Amino acid sequence: MTITITAFERSPDGGRGLARDTRVRWALEETGQPYEVRLVSFQAMKEPAHLALHPFGQIPTYEDGDLSLFETGAIVFHIAERHAGLLPDDANARARAITWMFAALNTVEPPILDLVTARVFERDKPWAAQRLPLVEDRTRERLDQLSRHLNDADWLDGAFSAGDLMMVSVLLRLRASGLLDGYPNLSAYVARGEARPAYKRAFEAQLAVATGQQPRPAAS
Ligand SMILES: N[C@@H](CCC(=O)N[C@@H](CS)C(=O)NCC(=O)O)C(=O)O
The missing domain is CATH 3.40.30.10 (Glutaredoxin)
Structure with a gap:
């Protein structure tokens, strides 16, 4: 099938x-x-x-x-x-890779989706100019934390995994906002994901x- x-x-x-x-x-x-x-x-x-x-x-x-x-x-x-x-054989490394999948979807993606909503769908609302900086700050806070964790590593936890696939996919949604440009290591991380033949x-x-x-x- x-x-x-x-x-x-x-x-x-x-x-x-x-x-x-x-x-x-x-x-x-x-x-x-x-x-x-x-x-x-x-x-x-x-x-x-x-x-x-x-x-x-x-x-x-x-x-x-x-x-x-x-x-x-x-x-x-x-x-x-x-x-x-997409997942390591070692049981603990596997559990950590799965953790990063959840982190991408549950911790990093929500403020990014909020940002997209604020920038695109709510931009004509009378309160948009007040809300946008708040949402940007919340997104930056997550990017600061993620950037610190990644530091100068290629991937989030050892070899490329489903956790990276999900995190790169989530971060790609930020490109149009320009926010990612403030984080050279995250920009390079996303570019590494995009460079994969798959x-x-x-x-x-x-x-x-x-x-x-x-x-x-x-x-x-
Ligand atoms: N949490 C869901 C979200 C799915 C989702 O939002 N899909 C979008 C496309 S990326 C969609 O179908 N939007 C049209 C709609 O909701 O009517 C997932 O990760 O699969």
């Missing part, structure tokens, strides 16, 4: 790789798993067939035989557990959808 994931038929980011299917594609590429992609429109995401796979009507989803999953954290963890390449393949594959090189479904 070939793994099938879902992705936006038309990603709002126009192919910059920020939609969360890129994380799943990256994990599949790192572990050498072939996969197919089913593109879904915003409308189809809210209809029963997709809601049966994803109760919140979002992408990405993951299907492999009779298993279907949603939530990128769960999907990437599942891929990393089933296939070599990331490049994942990025190119999602870009092909945006540029029309991957055929879109006829009825959606």
